[in-house]
Amino acid sequence: MGIPLASIPRVPAWGLLAATAAGGAAMAALTPSIMPHSSKDKLLLAGGGLALGAAVGGATLGVLRLAKSPLGAAYGPVRTAITAVALLGSAAVVATHFSSKTSTPTPPRTYTPPPGSDVIETIDEQRALPAPAGTSQVGRTLMDSRGLRFLDTIMSGLPEQPIRVYAGLGTGANPEERVQFAIDRMHELGAFDKSRIVIAQPSGSGFVNQVPIQTTEMLADGDVATVALQYGDSRSFSVDSIVARGVAIEQHRQLIEAVHAEIEQLPPGERPDLYLYGESLGGWTAQDAVTSEGGTTGFDELGVKRALWVGTPGLSHWNERVPAENTIRVTGLDQLEQLSAADVDPQERVLEFKNPDDAVAKLDLRSIYSRPEWLEGRDSDPSRISPDQAWIPGITFLQTGLDTYNAIAASKPGEFGAAAHDYRLAHPKAIQLAYDFPDQTPERLEQITEQTQQLERDYFATHPQA
DSSP: OOOOGGGSOOOOHHHHHHHHHHHHHHHHHHSOOSSOBOHHHHHHHHHHHHHHHHHHHHHHHHHHHHOOTTTGGGHHHHHHHHHHHHHHHHHHHHHHHTTOOBOOOOOOOOOOOOTTOOOOOSHHHHHTSOOOTTSOSTTGGGOOHHHHHHHHTOOOSSSSOOEEEEEOGGGOSSHHHHHHHHHHHHHHHTGGGSSEEEEEEOOTTSOOOHHHHHHHHHHTTTOOEEEEEOOOOSOTTSHHHHHTHHHHHHHHHHHHHHHHHHHHTSOGGGOOEEEEEEETHHHHHHHHHHOBTTBTHHHHHTTEEEEEEESOOGGGOGGGTSOGGGEEEEESHHHHHTOOGGGOOTTOOEEEEEOTTOSGGGOOGGGGTSOOGGGTTTTTSOOOOOTTOOOOTTHHHHHHHHHHHHHHHTOBTTBOOSSTTOOTTTHHHHHHHHTTOOOOOHHHHHHHHHHHHHHHHHHHHHOTTO
């Protein structure tokens, strides 16, 4: 004999809301995710989970109130059951994962200036310095710390002097003027006389990682020019940078078109090869500037020989638009080091590299409502993702969003890693493969890493505002 529905107490609306909100908060804060969380992180996740849980509870109440027979007749019992499940689920999550790892914040490192070096105290002081060899004095007073860092980290002492051009926001009132500024400076410095030209797409703040550029300059013995065009001055994870994506894509394509047009005017035997570099948000916008539904046909239209993307956001869905035969997709430094120049087919126009535990590369809105692919096959793939991590609608996206912020913040100046969103240890091998350099010995690649690491330490020791 069943229990009469009338004998089951009706749970107040606030009970359902409280239970589902508590469940969401517990799942968000306590289930494992890609990176360990600090206590502050868990509070942030709990707040997001609380809001999400309350939204789910409110939606459930709305459905029940609108429901007619037979659900409407069981309104009290159904709500009681949902509340019980939410509370039991929360208790189970707490009991299972209460001892999950909590990260310890890394103290900031200080670097001692090299003996006899001058410490640059202000941005105005740096602007007033003479332009390093291979860069132009024109426009230097209009650049921010990102542009000056790009220019002032150029390599010296190579068989040839490499060239760098940076068109900051202050060098033109619109993208067209900034593109023209870049082309003028390339002509001034002789960039089109080099055998390679690299167009590097900055991040949302205007930052271009100098490590891959220095690596390219060393592998090319200085026979290379690199140009970058700033489109914003806000951090990549800010709303401003996301909103500016359209501008970034358009002006990056304008720059590629302009450089390609200049190269086409040169005699066939004197035309430099054109390469692209994009990292993180810079990689996403660079991908969209040259890629359409036709895959890499834009590379031929724009005269691009090869491109290297590292750590691009999962939001880009770039792989879904490009045939697999046109791309070398590599996950993890171990996999990258197994490749040689002979493994790169001419039709493979792009090397796409990511760390297996980079939350940026896993951030995807679709994880709100569907299980992401990166949660599959973890037993056979040493991806450093917790085997306890599960997909929870909405919660997984919240966790990955916070992990994205932490992954970006985890990279420390002068301390190279091969995890999360730090790609500096991978750059020597990735650049060698992507930009058609001959195979290098492990010792040579390690030497490049050590040199770029020391250069970064020295720079941050003498440029506190960087």
